[in-house]
Amino acid sequence: MQRRNEISIGTLANRTGLAVSAIRYYETQGLVAPERNAGGQRRFLRSDIRRLSFVMIAQKFGFTLDRIREVLGRLPQSRTPTAKDWTEISQDFRAELDEQIQALTRLRDKLDGCIGCGCLSLDRCALYNPDDVAADKGAGPRYLMGDQAVRPED
Amino acid sequence: MQRRNEISIGTLANRTGLAVSAIRYYETQGLVAPERNAGGQRRFLRSDIRRLSFVMIAQKFGFTLDRIREVLGRLPQSRTPTAKDWTEISQDFRAELDEQIQALTRLRDKLDGCIGCGCLSLDRCALYNPDDVAADKGAGPRYLMGDQAVRPED
DNA sequence: ATAATTCCTAAAGTTAACTTTAGCTCAAGC
DNA sequence: GCTTGAGCTAAAGTTAACTTTAGGAATTAT
Numbered sequence: 128m129q130r131r132n133e134i135s136i137g138t139l140a141n142r143t144g145l146a147v148s149a150i151r152y153y154e155t156q157g158l159v160a161p162e163r164n165a166g167g168q169r170r171f172l173r174s175d176i177r178r179l180s181f182v183m184i185a186q187k188f189g190f191t192l193d194r195i196r197e198v199l200g201r202l203p204q205s206r207t208p209t210a211k212d213w214t215e216i217s218q219d220f221r222a223e224l225d226e227q228i229q230a231l232t233r234l235r236d237k238l239d240g241c242i243g244c245g246c247l248s249l250d251r252c253a254l255y256n257p258d259d260v261a262a263d264k265g266a267g268p269r270y271l272m273g274d275q276a277v278r279p280e281d
Numbered sequence: 282m283q284r285r286n287e288i289s290i291g292t293l294a295n296r297t298g299l300a301v302s303a304i305r306y307y308e309t310q311g312l313v314a315p316e317r318n319a320g321g322q323r324r325f326l327r328s329d330i331r332r333l334s335f336v337m338i339a340q341k342f343g344f345t346l347d348r349i350r351e352v353l354g355r356l357p358q359s360r361t362p363t364a365k366d367w368t369e370i371s372q373d374f375r376a377e378l379d380e381q382i383q384a385l386t387r388l389r390d391k392l393d394g395c396i397g398c399g400c401l402s403l404d405r406c407a408l409y410n411p412d413d414v415a416a417d418k419g420a421g422p423r424y425l426m427g428d429q430a431v432r433p434e435d
Numbered sequence: 436a437t438a439a440t441t442c443c444t445a446a447a448g449t450t451a452a453c454t455t456t457a458g459c460t461c462a463a464g465c
Numbered sequence: 466g467c468t469t470g471a472g473c474t475a476a477a478g479t480t481a482a483c484t485t486t487a488g489g490a491a492t493t494a495t
Contacts, residue, residue, distance in 0.1 A: 135441080135442080135492095136441090136442070137440095137441065137442080146483080146484075147441090147442085148483070148484055148485080149482085149483060149484085151443090151444095152482070152483055152484090153482095156482085164491095165491095166442085166443095166490080166491045166492075167442085167443065167490085167491080168441085168442055168443075168490095168491070168492085169442080169443090184392070186482095187388065188385070188388065188389075189343075191481075191482090192481075192482070193481090217392065220392070221389065221392060221393065224385075224389050224392070225389070227385070228382060228385055228386055228389065231342070231378075231381070231382055231385070232382055234341065234342065235342075235375065235378050235379070235382065238338070238371065238374070238375060238378070239375065289471080289472080290471085290472070291470095291471060291472080300453080300454075301471090301472085302453070302454055302455080303452085303453060303454085305473090305474095306452070306453055306454090307452095310452090318461095319461095320460080320461050320462075320472085320473095321460080321461080321472085321473065322460095322461070322462085322471085322472055322473075323472080323473090340452095345451075345452090346451075346452070347451090
């Protein structure tokens, strides 16, 4: 007894290509918020197909689920998102993507400079500066090619 | 009693900015292979500073340690790598990097097309094809935006 | 009215890349 | 020569993003 606009987790899995277990996990992460029917089973909206598809695309671009949840937060909660809503967040998304690609490109160009110099002189080595591309959240400073000039024999 | 060309794990940590525990972990992963002194302590070569710096840079570009180990495998094992050796593997590395950037760019351009169409017609939706950018090793098919045309009301 | 699916929860397992902890041993400085 | 800082090992913990397992309950198909 699936009402017109409600779909089961299995149907959603088929439509998106995601595993049922992944969808349940996404619910725990606040990426979808299905209702429940009388028997306690999840009932998703058809619009969740698009929602999860967006999640998959964003992941393909390397975004974390946390970040994706933030982005999805910009969709209207009161009504089913329209094509226009999706277009809007996709555009913001595109902007971030452009930045990522540029950061990666800059880093690559720096590597070019480094190939030439062999990094024997850190003062001139562009890779020395730990900027660009998502600063790792990891502990401590992560500078590259040493913290002092690497001597020729190193 | 550190011989001229040998350095302790602490020194290596200071020179690279890595944590001592990370260096030990890298050893278990076959990224460095230090010798041991009489007392059982690790003795690295000065050239390992550069080796680990390379590891850090490659990671910044998103390479996994497994992949990095493969790349490092192309260095000569019989002697200390020269600047020329490093230049060579950096160039191969750059080629892979270029591919990655291009794949990301292609995917971004496809997103552009998708923003316009609102993905109401999958036949025309470029994101449909799950090519480009490292196919996930995860289980099962991961197609995007559904496996059938997403109807307007979805 | 069953049998076969599908779904549910809770908990544990998985991979990558490390860190933390515990309990000891070396090595270096005064 | 002894105290303290560095190092050592083995095992367990951590985060992200899921999957797998176990044991039931709800649906759907026949």
